[in-house]
Amino acid sequence: MALRIGCAAPPGNxxxxxxxxxxxxxxxxxxxxxxACGICQSLCPDACITLVNEQYTPDYAFCKGCGICxxxxxxxxxxxxxxxx
Amino acid sequence: MADTxxxxxxxxxxxxxxCGPALAxxxxxxxxxxxxxxxxxxxCMEVFSTPYPESAWKVPWIHSLxxxxxxxxxxxxxxxxxxxxxxxxxxxxxxxATFDIxxxxxxxxxxxxxxxxxxxxxxxxxxxxxxQRSGATPYxxxxxxxxxxxxxxxxxxxxxDMPAILAAHGAPYVATASIAxxxxxxxxxxxxxxxxxxxxxxxxAPCYTGWGFEGARTIDVAKLAIQxxxxxxxxxxxxxxxxxxxxxxxxxxxxxxxQKRFRHLFKPKRNDxxxxxxxxxxxxxxxxxxxxx
Ligand SMILES: Cc1ncc(C[n+]2csc(CCOP(=O)(O)OP(=O)(O)O)c2C)c(N)n1
Ligand code: SF4
Ligand code: SF4
Ligand SMILES: [Mg+2]
Numbered sequence: 001m002a003l004r005i006g007c008a009a010p011p012g013n014x015x016x017x018x019x020x021x022x023x024x025x026x027x028x029x030x031x032x033x034x035x036a037c038g039i040c041q042s043l044c045p046d047a048c049i050t051l052v053n054e055q056y057t058p059d060y061a062f063c064k065g066c067g068i069c070x071x072x073x074x075x076x077x078x079x080x081x082x083x084x085x
Numbered sequence: 086m087a088d089t090x091x092x093x094x095x096x097x098x099x100x101x102x103x104c105g106p107a108l109a110x111x112x113x114x115x116x117x118x119x120x121x122x123x124x125x126x127x128x129c130m131e132v133f134s135t136p137y138p139e140s141a142w143k144v145p146w147i148h149s150l151x152x153x154x155x156x157x158x159x160x161x162x163x164x165x166x167x168x169x170x171x172x173x174x175x176x177x178x179x180x181x182a183t184f185d186i187x188x189x190x191x192x193x194x195x196x197x198x199x200x201x202x203x204x205x206x207x208x209x210x211x212x213x214x215x216x217q218r219s220g221a222t223p224y225x226x227x228x229x230x231x232x233x234x235x236x237x238x239x240x241x242x243x244x245x246d247m248p249a250i251l252a253a254h255g256a257p258y259v260a261t262a263s264i265a266x267x268x269x270x271x272x273x274x275x276x277x278x279x280x281x282x283x284x285x286x287x288x289x290a291p292c293y294t295g296w297g298f299e300g301a302r303t304i305d306v307a308k309l310a311i312q313x314x315x316x317x318x319x320x321x322x323x324x325x326x327x328x329x330x331x332x333x334x335x336x337x338x339x340x341x342x343x344q345k346r347f348r349h350l351f352k353p354k355r356n357d358x359x360x361x362x363x364x365x366x367x368x369x370x371x372x373x374x375x376x377x378x
Contacts, residue, residue, distance in 0.1 A: 009140035014097030017139055022102060042267050043304055045107035048096045064102030067301030080301075 015062075019046065023065035025080040027058055033077035040069035040078065087275045089115045089268075098141035100133040103300030105264050105290035105307065106179075106206040107133070110141075112267040113177060113204055113288070116274025119144060121173045124158040126182030127151035129213040129292075130206060152186040154178050155194040155203060162199045173278040176203040181211040183287075184220030184245050195254035195283045202277040202284045205247065208292035216295045220245040223315070224366060225359055226346045228295075233349035238359050243366065251285040252324050258284040259321040264291070265307035266330075269318065276320075289316045297345020309340040314367035317374045329374045337364045 034056065041049040041056050048062040049069060058069070070078035093114035100107035106129060114121065125131045125148040134141040135148065149157050154176045162174050178187060183205040191203060210228050211217040218228040222240045227233035231240040252259045258280045260273045270288060277284035291307050293300040310316035311332060318330040338360065341347040350356045350363075371377050 003137065007137070009135065009138045011140060011143040012095035014095050014134070014139045014141035017097040017099065019097055019099070019102075043108065045100060045104050045111070045303075046096045046098070046102070047092050047094060047111055059096065062096035066103030066303075067299075068103055068303055071301040072304050 018061045019064050020059075020061045023060075023063060023083050025065045025067060026060070026083045027063065027065065027067070027070050027078045028081055029056065029058070030077045030079070031055055033075050034073075035075055035077075037074045039072055039074050043068050043072050087116050087118060087271050089271055091115065091119065093119060093121075093143045094134075095141045095143060097139065098134045099136065100129065101292075101294050101300070103293055103303050104129075104133070105292055105303050106130050106208055108264045108267070108303070109206045109270065109288045109290045110134070110177065112264075112270040113175065113274050114144065116271040117173045117175050117202070117278045118275075120171070121145075121175050121278075122147070122161060124148075124154045124161065124174065124176045126154040126176075126178035126187060127213070128179035128182055128211075129208070130177060130179065132213055151182055153190050154182065155187060155190040155201070158201045158203070159194045159197065159199045162201055166200070174199075174201045175274075175278065176201060178203070178205055179212070180205055180207045180209060180221035181217075181219040183207075184247055191251070192254065195251055195256055195285075198255070198282050200281050200283070202274065202286065203251075204274065205285075205287045206290045207287055208290050208295060209244075210292075210295050212292050212295045221247070224363060225350060227349060228346065238356070239346070239349065248285065248287055248321065252321050254283075255324070256285055257282045257323055260284075260286045261289070261316070261318050262286060263289040263307050263311055263316060263318055265289075265304055265311060266318070273320065295346075297348070298343050302343070306340070306343070309335070313337045313340040314371045314376055315340055315363070317370050317376055319374060326374065329376055331376050331378045333378045334367070334371060334376070337367050
């Protein structure tokens with residue numbers, strides 16, 4: 001690939017790279033237990049948990065299945081289950 | 086107050102799942118806000134966030150070399166000042182870049198007192214090239230260039246006190262933080278970028294790949310470093326320690342035992358003598374900073 005002066009990457013276009021395909025375990029959220037404390041959102045290294053209809057929701061297109069959200073959830077509302085592909 | 090709902094570091098980056106530095110990047114940018122220019126050194130964060138033609142950054146970002154981020158930031162600061170512009174200039178660099186190879190450029194930038202914030206994400210070794218020791222690697226950690234074995238207990242040197250070195254340059258603000266407490270990172274970065282002059286923040290950012298523990302436990306490991314006194318979170322203003330996170334201290338074993346880089350201290354049997362030396366480091370930190378509750 002030839003790189004010339006002025007070549008630039010548009011801001012945030014890493015979104016073209018769907019890291020969800022890396023996942024081995026998948027976080028499943030139980031909204032009957034979840035109190036929407038937002039700890040998972042704050043601790044996800046992939047910034048892929050957002051509020052959707054007032055519920056913290058992982059974006060499986062990017063979630064790598066690291067398990068931090070499940071490990072640090074304040075109410076144990078997140079379970080890691082083996083991904084089926 | 087920083088608007089923490091704005092995400093300026095996007096998904097799709099290629100860090101290992103559960104990467105401490107990737108988490109640090111999100112919160113550094115929440116603290117500095119959208120009017121930020123990031124200057125990077127070579128290392129994991131540079132590589133995983135910007136494989137051309139992709140970028141995870143939603144702010145201008147520049148990378149030149151491994152060793153010169155502070156010099157590049159100095160130049161940007163002077164050029165923007167001339168134009169009357171007020172963007173925050175934030176270096177985000179690894180510990181190898183900061184403690185070792187970039188020290189001369191950093192010293193120059195702090196001596197001249199450029200209006201920049203230099204953030205070191207400290208994963209305590211050169212991770213991107215395969216876990217070589219750096220000046221930030223703690224005592225006795227096994228790395229590929231300080232391997233533990235029959236002739237060695239691992240890294241022979243102690244972690245260099247970079248915050249003290251930069252405070253000695255007359256930096257108006259020097260702070261340490263940890264990914265275990267993201268809101269604290271946001272507050273400290275926001276404070277630093279609003280103080281004129283060269284400020285320094287060092288963020289403890291565990292790397293499970295290089296340290297050898299379960300990725301889901303990245304935050305727990307970061308917390309244990311603080312709870313054992315092996316990492317101290319504090320703020321220094323004009324050279325005086327102003328605020329320290331206090332803890333009810335746990336024995337250092339709790340931090341060391343689950344990490345492969347310290348496994349040789351526990352197997353085949355507990356190395357009491359070496360672990361006592363590491364406990365002494367924690368005790369010294371506790372005495373120096375008064376962290377004990
Ligand atoms: C002058 C120079 N020497 C060596 C390298 C090879 N190199 C690239 S990244 C890296 C390690 C970076 O370590 P650190 O700053 O701690 O960041 P990390 O990868 O741990 O995040 C090294 C040695 C380089 N790019 N340039
Ligand atoms: S498993 Fe990891 S990447 Fe996926 S949502 Fe949870 S914290 Fe984010
Ligand atoms: S090697 Fe460590 S620092 Fe580098 S991307 Fe992986 S977890 Fe992050
Ligand atoms: Mg490093």
